[in-house]
Amino acid sequence: MYLDRIKNPSLWAKVVSAESAAQLIKDGMTVGMSGFTRAGEAKAVPMALAERARHDPVGITLITGASLGNDLDRTLGEAGVIKRRMPFQADPGLRKLINDGKVMFVDQHLSETVEMLRSGQIGPIDVAIVEAVAIKENGEIVPTTSVGNSATFALLANKIIVELNIGHSASLEGLHDIYIPTRRPYREPIPVTSPQSRAGLPFIPVDISRIAAIVITDRPDSCASVSDPDEGTAAIAGHLTEFLGYEVNKGRLGLSLAPLQAGIGSIANAVMHGFIDSRFNNLSMYSEVLQDSTFDLFDSGKLTFASGSSITLSQAKMDVLKNLERYKSRLILRPQEISNHPEVIRRLGLIAINTALEADLYGNVNSTHVSGTHMMNGVGGSGDFARNAYLSVFVTKSMAKDGRISSIVPMVTHVDHCEHDVDLIVTEHGLADLRGLAPRERAPLIIENCVDPSYRALLSDYFKDALKLGGQTPHVLDKAFFMHAAYRDSGSMLPQLAKPKAKAAVAA
Secondary structure (H helix, E strand, O other): OOHHHEOOHHHHHHEOOHHHHHOOOOOOOEEEEOOOOOOOOOOHHHHHHHHHHOOOOOOEEEEOOOOOOOOHHHHHHHOOOEEEEEOOOOOHHHHHHHHOOOOEEOOOOOOOHHHHHHOOOOOOOOEEEEEEEEEOOOOOEEEOOEOEOHHHHHHHOOEEEEEEEOOOOHHHOOOEOEOOOOOOOOOOOOOOOOOOOOOOEOOEOOOHHHEEEEEEEOOOOOOOOOOOOOHHHHHHHHHHHHHHHHHHHOOOOOOOOOOEEEOOOHHHHHHHHOOOOOOOOOEEEEOOEEOHHHHHHHHHOOEEEEEEOEEOOOHHHOHHHHOHHHOHHHEEEOEHHHHOOHHHHHHHOOEEEEEOOEEEOOOOEEOOEEOOOEEOOOOOOHHHHHHHOOEEEEEOOOEEOOOOEEOEEOOOOOOOEOHHHOOEEEEOOEEEEOOOOOHHHHHHHHHHHHOOHHHHHHHHHHHHHHHHHOOOOOOOOOOOOHHHHHHHHHOOOOHHHOOOOOHHHHHO
């Protein structure tokens, strides 16, 4: 029975179908919905809204914490429900709608969205849809596997729809730490002084009168698509742990290092596995997404505590949620504006490990745009961490598309993280420590240590030509994107891998 999850009997009468709850959402509204990296998103009401839109067109601005699971972004996008989306997504179907100009996507640093909502720069939130594992006596909402922006959505919305997911274990209660910063300019310091710090409440406190509907569901979170560590990611991890060992030997770090942060995705997750066989111990995490590697590190005895904003797991690791009591005393889930808060990140001195789509000879990083124009997912939280970390690390395999693309290029086609925010670039070939180096010193180091051997001559020749023209950051402007142009025209950045053009294309 679900009634034992709703502690206030006066709310029982508000239990309705997903279809009835979806009727509360009107055309043109701004909807704030729970969900952070395929975890803890509302599930039943969005699907009902998409079905309704097939015969009753409705378009909304959808704001979440980050990406959604259960194909919700694709389903809502293809149904025409999403007209504007922020601050992050990772769905191929929605990505196509964005790149076709059919959905307006606002790519934001994940720490900023609710700040803009509170100050009235965006919004207001008409309806909040929040997945919960329980509703307490005074209407307080206990989130499920993510917090994201749910707390602020619920506090600011005119109406709240609660999706009570009885498929989630009741043991999730007590895992969360809901702290909302006070209003600027009179904001008090955020009292988070370590990953273990608890600053707030284990639930979202809301005015019970604003809970307009409760929908019962038992649909699980989607599983993350995570590749196993391979030879390349193992090499990246090896270069990074060797470097961190050097930092320990220099006395700049201890064997427990500093709190770790890792971005979402297979490469960052696989690199984190490298710490299992390292000499480091008593590690801690202050991150946004807690992935498979977090729990592998717990099981290995290497990790003592982890703070994040969501738990996102592969199918192989879903048993973690069934055995949460085993880890619960060592976990906290926070609002993303706290997990990603620049001041907290800087004060704790994190080692931030994020993934680059491409990097250039001077350390600028593109995380979001293919060929400078086509959005992949979004900047997410990487900017929050990169700008403020003690060490800002970007990892990538040196090549993509079977060697037809080099991940290191003369000039990135889009800059998400400028050279001032990038300390280390690591590929399977090596590591470039860019700290304290001028641009002219950075380029040879990146070419030698990070570039695949098949591309080194191309990049070295470009840099030599750029040096002849001078400048603090030498470039040959009419050649800066020659590798991208080659890929566009021939299917490869490397001449010997170029595909012959089709006759029709040549004639055109």
